[in-house]
Amino acid sequence: MIIYLNGKFIDSKKAHISPFDEGYLFGKGLFETLRSVNGGLPFLNLHIDRLNNSLRFFGIKINESKAAFHSILKHLLKANRLTEAYIRITVSSGADNKPTVLIYVKKLPEIPKKYLTNGISVMISQASRTKGSITSGHKTISYLENITERESALKTGYVNALILDCSGEYAVECASANIFAVKNNAVLTPDLSSFPILPGITRQVVIKLAKELELKTIERKILFIELVDADEVFITGSLNGIIPVNRIGKYKIGKPGKITALIANQYIKKAINLVK
Structure with a gap:
């Protein structure tokens, strides 16, 4: 190499x-x-x-x-x-x-097809995010907590881990991805100012694409109970793009939805067009 x-x-x-x-x-x-x-x-x-x-x-x-x-x-x-x-x-x-x-x-490792067709399960992390962290909003090589939670998820049959705030009330991000919810055709994601969330590149692109598709797009604090009650949930990352979520801990979300599929297709088209 x-x-x-x-x-x-x-x-x-x-x-x-x-x-x-x-x-x-x-x-x-x-x-x-x-x-x-x-x-x-x-x-x-x-x-x-x-x-x-x-x-x-x-x-x-x-x-x-x-x-x-x-x-x-x-x-x-x-x-x-x-x-x-x-x-x-x-x-x-x-x-x-x-x-x-x-x-x-x-x-590049291939994404298992079942992730895209059926969605993935996400565990609820034991770690939490606090407003006082100055590193969580940056992609630092001090990545032990994220790696540990991702490995714990994989060992227990999940694919990723959802990290909540220190109160346990709000969804923040996943160990190696940002998270989105769809409710009544509106796209929601935790905002960057309420907690130290990594400003993901795919997150940034997805927000722009959702607006271009004329989908109501909201960045704000999202309660955990709101997230598990959503119509659709998906995570975003630069390696895997957009992956639907069918379960968070014991809470069933359901099969991948039409809004997730619409945004995922637009994301792929965007990436291909940029390299033509």
Whole structure:
């Protein structure tokens, strides 16, 4: 596998980082995961904008520009002979005031068809989100809580985990996705200001698409009891796009609905059109 590390394209087997890298020692860093579509990078600019915003917030400076990221990824896709790829960009504060920039691509795992046709089940997480967190709204490499909850979900027969606020009354986000509800043909999702929610790229695109489809779209605090009473529920993420939810814990949501399918189809069309 050819990867990009600190300005060079090298074989992954020859790659190394400093043992004093602050990303390794303290989890001080950020990352982006995205996918390529037919060899193109439909939402790359949005990912780099989010990454740069977080880098500024945490005071990490890198040399790679938006154009450079595009060129690097195109080179990696070609070098690794991939068109449909999982892409990971990681930036840490590094060592000796020199940040570490690591980028790799690999074959994109296929989404099980049953996820799309039947929906997935989501467990209720033991973790919670508090208004005081300064990191939850950023995609930091301090990802242990999210990974632990996602792994717990998979071990117990679920696919993802819904995280509530500390009161247990409000839905916030999933361990590795944003969450949406559909009620009376209106599309709802937790707003970014009430709790420190990751501003997901697919979330951003879906909100825009829903408005273009002239669907009533609302960003606000969503009670957990509202969520499990919704007509439809779906989650969003950059790797899997839009995945319908048929169950949350013991609460049955039902089969994937028409609004979810409509938005999912528009999302796919958008991604394909952007790489033509």
